[in-house]
Amino acid sequence: MASSSSLQPDGMGNHDQLTPLEKHVMFFDINKDGIIYPWETYLGFRKLGRNIFRSLLAAVLIHLVLSHKTRPGKWPSLLFPILIKNIKYGKHGSDSDAYDAEGRFVPEKFEEIFKKYAHKNANSLTADEVNELLKKNREPKYYFGWLNATTDWRLLYDLAKNKNGELTKEAVRAVYDGSLFEQMTMARENASKKSS
Numbered sequence: 001m002a003s004s005s006s007l008q009p010d011g012m013g014n015h016d017q018l019t020p021l022e023k024h025v026m027f028f029d030i031n032k033d034g035i036i037y038p039w040e041t042y043l044g045f046r047k048l049g050r051n052i053f054r055s056l057l058a059a060v061l062i063h064l065v066l067s068h069k070t071r072p073g074k075w076p077s078l079l080f081p082i083l084i085k086n087i088k089y090g091k092h093g094s095d096s097d098a099y100d101a102e103g104r105f106v107p108e109k110f111e112e113i114f115k116k117y118a119h120k121n122a123n124s125l126t127a128d129e130v131n132e133l134l135k136k137n138r139e140p141k142y143y144f145g146w147l148n149a150t151t152d153w154r155l156l157y158d159l160a161k162n163k164n165g166e167l168t169k170e171a172v173r174a175v176y177d178g179s180l181f182e183q184m185t186m187a188r189e190n191a192s193k194k195s196s
């Protein structure tokens, strides 16, 4: 049966039925109505500790790129909403394919990332290894997808690298199932409680 969370009209309240890609973006849907507006993305990035400028930039770019892909009809909405139930249409090329076309997680593709690029340590990626991954995943002449993939991975590396400058397999796994963002905000909140 469904979890105890209240069901929204579009079913977004029921986490059990969400695909991993839907869970990946759920953190940014602050009022959990199934739609992410640019100000929610902005606040999500602020919660993750990004500064005002970077958070604004991320919100503008993400919504310019993804809003129309997830909305029916050909006219853009001036509020640039992203509909979570259609987030699979936001998939782009030059990615790892660890999300399939339906937004499901593909464990083999995830394992492949570490088999191919984790040279120094089998369970983590250095900055150079992330760059190598991006170079190898790059589809020729498809600059848009590559730019998107670069932003995803650089951002992930920046936010989630450990004190040795490595991105652990655990952290990458958690970005795919959507739990990383909650974990990071909890860690930040605990750290600020301790220091106050």
Ligand code: HEM
Pocket (backbone or CB within 6 Å): 021, 024, 025, 028, 036, 041, 048, 062, 066, 082, 087, 088, 090, 091, 092, 093, 094, 095, 096, 097, 098, 099, 149, 152, 153, 155, 156, 159, 175
């Ligand atoms: C700190 C914030 C974020 C980080 C670190 C992040 C990171 C990532 C990573 C590493 C991937 C996997 C790419 C691959 O498999 O090669 C990904 C995929 C994706 N992300 Fe995010 N993401 C963030 C926020 C968002 C937001 C706010 C949205 C939209 C509302 C979003 C939408 C997507 C989509 C649609 C994909 C699938 C792309 C594909 O596989 O082609 N992400 N993200």
Ligand SMILES: [Ca+2]
Pocket (backbone or CB within 6 Å): 029, 030, 031, 032, 033, 034, 035, 036, 037, 040
């Ligand atoms: Ca919302």
